[in-house]
Amino acid sequence: MTAAQFREHGRAVVDWVADYWERVESLPVLSTVTPGEVRAQLPRFPPEVGEPFSSLLDDMDRIIVPGLTHWQHPSFFAYYPTGASGPAALADLLSSGLGVQGMLWQSAPACTELEQHVLDWLAGLLGLPERFTFSGTGGGVIQDSASTAMLVTLLAALHRASRGRVARDGIDRGRYVVYTSTEANHGFEKVARITGLGASAVRFIDTRADLSMDPRALRTAMEHDVAEGRTPVLVMATVGTTSTGAVDPVQLIGPVCREYGAWLHVDAAHAGVAAICPELRWIHAGVAEFADSYATNPHKWLLTTLDFDACFVADRGALTGALAVLPEYLRNSASESGAVVDYRDWQVPVGRRFRALKLWAVIRWYGAAGLRDHIRHCVALAQQFAFWVGADDRFDVLAPHPLSLVCFRLRGGDEVNRALLAAVNATGRVFLSHTKVRGTFALRLAIGGTATRHEHVATAWALVSEWADIVATPR
Structure with a gap:
């Protein structure tokens, strides 16, 4: 073309x-289509010779839109x-x-630095603490979803709890446990499976009358696990649960996490962006004092197209320590200087798109x-x-x-x-x-x-x- x-x-x-x-x-x-109806309208084999682009738009109207x-x-x-x-x-x-590939600062300097800057902007708009920005000890990274944010922060928490052993030797099954409420995102259990902890390592904590996590029940569960020789690694509190929008009391959960040395991740996938409004910033009570990581999805409520999760960590060293692998063919002087961020070490994939442009455009327009x-x-x-x-x-x-x-x-x-x-x-x-x-x-x-x-x-x-x-x- x-x-x-x-x-x-x-x-x-x-x-x-x-x-x-x-x-x-x-x-x-x-959509009112029946299963298989969309595929039945598509040709069995791909075209041997290229077609006009206008025919694709015709099929968007004829096949795709009715199937949405x-x-x-x-x-x-x-x-x-x-x-x-x-x-x-x-x-x-x-x-x-x-079409840039932003895996390294060297591979796309503007892609990396715009992402850093826009996520610092977002942290400021949300009233997040300075330690979640690049002027502090942490910083933000764009993930595809809240589930991926859960995954990378759990890996960082395991890295911290094991002092690097998990990254080197793998999971010691049965030793580490994680906690969240019965109302939390179902993706948390999937993340535990992916890391190798397994579903049996997840403790689902009962909720209070308002459907938020009960800090007393959390403390009881952690006391029991420690007595049994297990290590509490991470607690995921939720600001705006998927099912009912409940807001966990981070300010009460945080001290329990600190007492037992557990990483506190705050999943604010849907509701977190509401804190842009000062009168709604109460949803972040306790985040500044106690959270080790925090994630919210501008692609849900902040006018930004899929996919865009903003994940913030207070200690970027724990995250990169868990995820960094540096083969010879990616070595370069900028990375070795320590003066740049290589976002490939902040996520599961190596490659990454220039997603920061979306939030940059949204903030500048609105x-x-x-x-x-x-x-x-x-x-x-x-x-x-x-x-x-x-x-x-x-x-x-x-x-x-x-x-x-x-x-x-x-x-x-x-x-x-x-x-x-x-x-x-x-x-x-x-x-x-x-x-x-x-x-x-x-x-x-x-x-x-x-x-x-x-x-x-x-x-x-x-x-x-x-x-x-x-x-x-x-x-």
Whole structure:
């Protein structure tokens, strides 16, 4: 593809994306295709001769769009929405066009230094301590997801707890244990399996009435493990759990971790970016004093396209000590000087894309004030929805909702609530997901989409209210 052809088709792609954003609200939020339907429309064998790029865009309309659940639909309220915005999408194009590989400072100096600088910006916006920045003892790194942030910080914690033995000799099975709450991200157990600790090394700690981790139960579990000769390596506290948005009391968990020498990782994947607003910075109580690492996902609620997890560590030496491997063919004078960051030593893969461009573009386009407006807008919409639910005696709100997630339930059994969720989603006008709150089936409405406005939340409530009467009526 020549530069002239790239210009021609690039303009067509930008127009296609812009048209998609303008029309996505008219599409069913949840895809209606059946399993295998997309593949059945694709040719069995790849083309022998190249095709016009326009035919690919035709197939985007004909095959791909009908096969999508539309995460950028303003009435997408399931899971946690992933924000996409014009600045982030354009920066993704810049990253792809540059095609740099940022494994070493030498391989892409601007890629490395922009990432350092933008993550220092983000740390400042979130009110994180200086030790999480490059002016302190730590720094930030872009991972693909919160699960990968869990993995690399657990490896760093194992490196510290074993004084480097794990990196050299591998896991001493049965010796090391890790802790998180019963409400935490399910990826934590997967991470324990990947490291070789195994699922049996994970201690799931009971929660308090507000669904946050119980520090007393954590202390009891750690006391028991130490008495049995095991070593507490890491505790993962959560700021905004996946299921209900619960916020663990980091300020109470931290002293327990410090007493037993355990690394404290704070997983703030969804909710952490809310701390950009000073009035919501309470969610970080205890982080500055006690956290060894912290991660949040701008790709969830901060208008940045997938994939983008911002992972911060207070001691970068523990992270690079666990992950650095230096073959001869990557040796260079800049790395050996100690004056630069080689991000390949901060992550599992060797290669890495120029992802910092996305957050750089988002912050520069919206400004800190614009980002705060977005967070406050979403929180206000969620509080309005919670008010409607709480004012209706047919429903119960099942969990605290200080941010942008509301968990609720129609009074009645689980089956009637399953029927309500299915009926609302079948309209194609909204998409909600579900969870269980203390064993009880609950509907979840999560707000965070770039284009979501009051009328979309009002429509969601109108549909829930209308279908509640229908599914609750005896047949």
